[in-house]
Structure formats: C-alpha cells, structure tokens
Amino acid sequence: MVKNITIFTTNTCGYCQMVKTYLKAKGMGYDEVNLDENPTRRAEAQLLSGATTVPVTIVTKTDDSQEVIVGYNLARLVPAVAVN
Amino acid sequence: MSDKKIHDLVIVGAGPAALTAAIYTTREDIETVLYEKGVIGGLAAVTDLIDNYPGFAEGVHGLELAKSLKDQAERFGAVIELGEVLSIEQEGKHKKINTLFGDVYAKSVLIATGCDYKKTGVPGELVYYARGVHYCATCDGAFYRDKRLVVIGGGNSAVQESIFLTRFATHIDLLVRSTIKASDVLQKELKKFVDDGKITVHLGVTPKEIKGNQDNGVTSVVGVDNNDKEVDFPTDGVFVFIGLKPNTDFLNDSDIIKDPIGFIQTDSNLQTSMSGVFAAGDVRSGATMQIASAAGEGATAALKIREYLEGKLVNDKPAVLSLQ
Ligand SMILES: Cc1cc2nc3c(=O)[nH]c(=O)nc-3n(C[C@H](O)[C@H](O)[C@H](O)COP(=O)(O)OP(=O)(O)OC[C@H]3O[C@@H](n4cnc5c(N)ncnc54)[C@H](O)[C@@H]3O)c2cc1C
Numbered sequence: 015m016v017k018n019i020t021i022f023t024t025n026t027c028g029y030c031q032m033v034k035t036y037l038k039a040k041g042m043g044y045d046e047v048n049l050d051e052n053p054t055r056r057a058e059a060q061l062l063s064g065a066t067t068v069p070v071t072i073v074t075k076t077d078d079s080q081e082v083i084v085g086y087n088l089a090r091l092v093p094a095v096a097v098n
Numbered sequence: 099m100s101d102k103k104i105h106d107l108v109i110v111g112a113g114p115a116a117l118t119a120a121i122y123t124t125r126e127d128i129e130t131v132l133y134e135k136g137v138i139g140g141l142a143a144v145t146d147l148i149d150n151y152p153g154f155a156e157g158v159h160g161l162e163l164a165k166s167l168k169d170q171a172e173r174f175g176a177v178i179e180l181g182e183v184l185s186i187e188q189e190g191k192h193k194k195i196n197t198l199f200g201d202v203y204a205k206s207v208l209i210a211t212g213c214d215y216k217k218t219g220v221p222g223e224l225v226y227y228a229r230g231v232h233y234c235a236t237c238d239g240a241f242y243r244d245k246r247l248v249v250i251g252g253g254n255s256a257v258q259e260s261i262f263l264t265r266f267a268t269h270i271d272l273l274v275r276s277t278i279k280a281s282d283v284l285q286k287e288l289k290k291f292v293d294d295g296k297i298t299v300h301l302g303v304t305p306k307e308i309k310g311n312q313d314n315g316v317t318s319v320v321g322v323d324n325n326d327k328e329v330d331f332p333t334d335g336v337f338v339f340i341g342l343k344p345n346t347d348f349l350n351d352s353d354i355i356k357d358p359i360g361f362i363q364t365d366s367n368l369q370t371s372m373s374g375v376f377a378a379g380d381v382r383s384g385a386t387m388q389i390a391s392a393a394g395e396g397a398t399a400a401l402k403i404r405e406y407l408e409g410k411l412v413n414d415k416p417a418v419l420s421l422q
Binding site: 024026027028029030031032035036039049050053056060064065066067068084085086088089 | 135136137138139143144146159160161164180181182198228229230232234236237238239240241242243315335
C-alpha cells in the first residue's frame with residue numbers, strides 16, 4: 015500500500031505534468047517539490063534518483079520502503095502506485 | 099469480437115496534429131479516443147516558447163498551447179488515454195490496436211506519432227543518460243544552473259535549445275558537425291549570445307565520446323575536428339539535438355508502408371497503404387515539421403476520416419508508393 019508520493023518537478027517540464035495527470039486521474043494525492051521554487055532541494059532529488067532530470071517520483075509504501083521512478087515511465091509508475 | 103466496443107476513431111499520439119484532429123472529429127460526433135505514451139501536446143509541450151504559431155502575437159509557451167489544445171478537444175468529448183500503442187492490424191472489418199494496457203478496436207485510425215530525438219551513438223551516451231546526457235532542455239536545464247554545458251547539433255532545435263539553456267548555464271559550447279542549419283531568425287538570435295560570450299560555436303566538430311566518472315557524471319565531450327584532431331570540451335552536462343526520427347517502429351510488422359527513412363507514406367487524402375488508417379503531422383512523409391502544419395494536417399485528416407466513415411471518401415485507394 016502507498017503511504018505517500020512525492021514528485022520533484024520544474025515549471026517547464028511537460029513530463030512532470032504527465033505524472034501529475036496520471037495520479038490525479040487515479041484520484042491519488044501527492045506532494046510536489048518544484049525545483050525552480052526550491053532550488054536548494056535539487057541535490058536531494060539528485061541523490062535520491064542518481065539522475066539530473068525531472069520528474070523524479072518517490073513512492074513511499076506503508077512499510078516505509080521506497081520506490082524511485084526517474085522520468086515519466088508508466089510501465090513503472092502504474093504498478094508502483096497500484097492499490098494492492 | 100461482437101461484444102467488444104468498436105470506436106469510431108482511435109488516434110495514436112496526442113500532439114498538435116492528433117489534438118486538432120480530435121477537436122474536429124468530436125465536434126462532429128465522431129467518437130474519438132487518443133492514446134499518448136509521452137506528453138499530451140507532443141513536442142510542442144516540451145518546447146519553451148513557440149513564436150510562430152498563428153494567433154499568439156507575443157508567442158505562446160509550449161505547455162500553455164498543449165493545455166489549450168487538450169482542453170478544447172476534451173470540451174467536445176475527446177477521451178485521452180495514457181499509454182503506448184504497440185501495433186495496429188486489420189481484424190475483419192476493423193482495426194485492432196494493441197496498447198500497453200490491452201487491445202482496442204476501431205473503424206478508423208489516425209497515426210499522429212510525430213518524431214523523437216536521434217541519439218549520437220557515441221560511447222558514454224547511454225552510460226550517462228539522464229546523469230549528464232539529456233534530450234529535453236525544458237525538463238533538465240534547471241540542473242545546470244551556474245554550470246558549463248555542451249550542446250551537440252546545428253539545426254533549429256540545437257540553436258533554440260542552446261539559447262534557452264543560457265538562462266541556467268554559465269557557458270555553452272555548441273558542437274556542430276558541419277555548418278549551422280538553423281533559420282536566419284534563430285541565427286541572428288544566436289549571434290547575440292555568441293557576442294555576449296555565453297555561447298561558443300565550434301564548427302566542423304563531430305562528437306567521438308562522452309567521458310565521465312561514477313562520482314561526477316559527465317566531465318567532458320571528446321570531439322574530432324576537420325583536421326582529425328581530438329579536442330576535449332570539459333563540461334558538466336551534454337544536451338543532444340541532432341535531428342529527429344519518426345516514431346514508426348511500432349508499425350514494422352504492419353501493412354503500413356513507410357519511406358526509406360521511416361516516415362509514413364500517404365495519398366492526397368492522408369490515407370496510408372492500409373485502408374481506413376490515416377497519418378498526419380511530423381510522422382508523415384513530406385511533412386513540413388511545424389506546429390501550424392501539423393494542426394492543419396490534423397484538420398484535413400479529420401475531414402477525410404469523416405468521409406471514410408460515411409463511405410464517401412473519393413479516390414479511396416491506399417497510398418500509391420513513389421519511393422519503394
Ligand atoms: C526543440 C524544438 C523546438 C520546436 N519549435 C517549434 C516552433 O517554435 N514552432 C513550430 O511550429 N514548431 C516547432 N517545433 C516542431 C513541432 O514541435 C512539431 O512540428 C510538432 O510538435 C509536430 O506535431 P505532431 O502532432 O505531428 O507530433 P508530436 O508533437 O511529436 O506529437 C506526437 C505524439 O505522439 C506520441 N507517440 C509517439 N509514438 C506513440 C505510440 N506508439 N503510442 C502512443 N503515443 C505515441 C508522442 O509521445 C507525442 O506526444 C519544434 C520542435 C522541437 C523539437
């Protein structure tokens with residue numbers, strides 16, 4: 015089960031919009047960290063993902079395990095946020 | 099197949115061509131479902147500012163145009179599903195469209211899948227993908243605030259995106275294999291940044307390798323100049339814009355005929371070699387690769403699809419091939 019979802023985004027990133035569109039369509043809430051508005055958190059996104067790209071989606075499960083999805087990748091995002 | 103829903107029209111892609119077609123078809127009560135594997139709005143949505151799309155005196159941001167096109171299509175009833183189309187085949191009277199999440203059926207199909215960025219193929223490109231090697235400036239540029247960048251390419255995209263990236267990077271080395279092929283307007287704009295020392299253009303340089311290490315990601319790009327001499331360009335990241343290739347690999351096992359480069363061939367009705375399957379926008383052989391023309395082709399395709407569905411398409415013959 016999903017406990018919470020955090021998405022690292024930027025203002026101009028179309029793929030970030032798509033992650034949000036997908037989660038909204040599924041009725042799922044998320045926290046957004048906009049790196050243009052919070053540039054100091056860029057290093058955190060980079061550390062968690064190992065990548066210099068957005069979107070980075072962190073799915074935290076109820077057992078506190080985390081799944082990190084780099085980019086807009088439905089094949090990974092869909093199972094990661096599935097209800098069961 | 100009798101209990102399966104048969105859509106009037108399935109559109110593959112949701113870029114400007116697809117969304118324009120959907121505005122026309124749904125407004126005329128042709129039930130329409132679009133499948134999009136990437137960003138709704140297509141390449142237009144990942145472009146910062148679009149200066150030449152008619153109707154916007156001051157230009158329009160790509161994401162804003164994409165949202166308007168989407169909202170307009172949805173207002174008339176278009177349904178946009180997220181997911182990739184993997185193949186299209188004829189099944190009886192209808193088309194079977196295999197998607198990431200299962201098969202759907204339709205009386206007609208519009209392929210509006212556009213193009214994707216080509217890769218350089220040099221060593222290091224895959225190793226450092228998304229860790230210093232990028233293809234989307236509007237997505238990843240922000241990671242290079244106050245850093246040095248290399249941009250590879252010399253066409254419209256490379257120049258436009260280099261200019262965009264100057265808002266983050268301290269300096270950009272633009273590596274161009276031959277000469278700059280961008281439009282005069284963009285070249286004039288580029289000159290301002292060259293004069294300001296923000297961009298240095300290196301003509302006649304072909305990339306050979308992207309170097310880096312585990313800790314820092316990309317550290318340099320090795321290029322070869324016209325005298326076969328290796329030149330090292332130290333950098334924190336590389337953006338690659340060396341042209342586009344059509345998104346048509348998913349049609350490799352279909353009856354849809356492509357030109358030698360992979361663009362889809364159509365007749366004057368924008369119908370492909372498979373009856374009832376149409377193509378519009380950048381993916382079509384002979385397309386002019388502009389948002390306005392993609393939108394125009396989307397509108398044309400929609401009107402031709404209506405004629406097809408009504409059994410009135412004149413010259414209803416599959417595309418005759420000139421290049422095969
Ligand atoms: C950097 C850059 C700057 C540009 N600037 C301008 C400009 O200023 N003005 C201008 O007029 N044009 C510009 N262009 C060109 C313009 O973006 C394109 O001509 C236009 O977007 C083409 O529209 P389209 O609908 O044909 O294809 P696209 O916009 O490419 O849309 C195709 C869509 O289909 C989707 N797709 C592909 N395969 C599948 C599949 N198998 N299943 C499901 N979906 C799929 C893709 O994800 C994509 O979203 C620019 C292009 C680039 C790269």
